Amino acid sequence: MRAHRGLLWLLVAGMLLGAVWLVLPPTTPPLYDVVSLHEGPYRWLKPPPGVKSLPPTSARALFAVGTTTGADIATAEKAIPQARLIILGSKPFRVPAGVKTVVITIRAIAPPATQPAGTYYSNVYRFDAETAGGLHPPLARGADAYIELLAAIHRRSPVIERYAHGSWTALPTGTFIGTHDFIAQNLKSLGDYALVLPGKAPSAGSSTLSKLSYVFAGIAVAALLVLAAVLFLQFRHRSEGSTV
């Protein structure tokens, strides 16, 4: 009877698990509980006031047109990068006949004069492709290209915006659950992109937050000790009661 009940539990739980996996968005990673790792503090090109930062890194890769079946270019190789471009397929660029290679670059650039309607949560990154002749070939129709941007601020959900022709446009933005990595799929073109939190900047300075954090940590530790003591006394009381 117990075995049957247990199997029923597993069957129901397994079906629920399968159903949830079927409806999850494709960018959902297998999250259960994990400690993720970034490359370290965010590297700002123009750090916010009071923030010290190392300069951001850039990336450069050679793409062999018609030969390479995809490209994965990132500003960091051994950690979650701040910026990344993934291109699938062998002919993602519309290049003139005879062009055999395209150089793809990612680099942080100074924010344009026109500000987005929100707060920058990342550097502005320029994703570019260039032929040996100095042409900047556009993405081919139907090209499968993604960009990923890491958020410098781990509060709220920003969106990826593209800067072109003097204005910012928000793109449908997905996220890898459990990370601060944001992704825009099916890019129409390369260019300048940034993570932006629409609306006003969150208040609360970092120093205030840090002091509050210490207060909360102290209260939590005190509460934990009291609760553990009560639980232990309860446990001892029950143990003594059961042995009498």
Add this chain to the structure above:
Amino acid sequence: MTAARTAALPRAALLTAGLAAALTLRLALAGEDGEGSIPAGVAFAVALLLLALAAGWRPRQPAPAALLAGLGGGAVLVAPPLWLHLTRPVPVLPFPAEAFPYWLPAALLIAVGEEALLRGVLFGALERCGGTVPAVALTSLAFALIHVPLYGPAAIPLDLVVGVWLGSLRVVTGGVTAPAVAHAVADVGFWWLL
């Protein structure tokens, strides 16, 4: 029987309050690093283990059957993302391989801490209060909710059903070993599959 039930209710409440305090500690220590803070994750796990030990949970030598059930349960948790990983051309996040030795003990400690408290002492108290269904449901809900501050509300559906799966392993095997092993296998799988 009624006395045991009556005693279990405040115990469940105390354990839930302890879980909330442990989560507060983790968030306060992590600051802007969120789930990326290994020290905060370790402090969270230690707090959970302290609460579980105070409430009477004691680690025992795991039974081979429970270990096998845990490995099987972990394989089920890893199977869907593995399938997605192999069949869909979705971008993946490169985690630094050299950080794995530091990450692994922290992830295992967190998995064991969560299971000792949720599927261990809290599950036992809730089961005595209201039976198996409330125990599975409430520990799954707690499992999903403790991940929200770190991973956002989008993580709720998956963590909720993973909680039900781990709770089912607890029901089938009658102990914490199987869900703890399954949880650990899933976390390690996450590292390699993401």
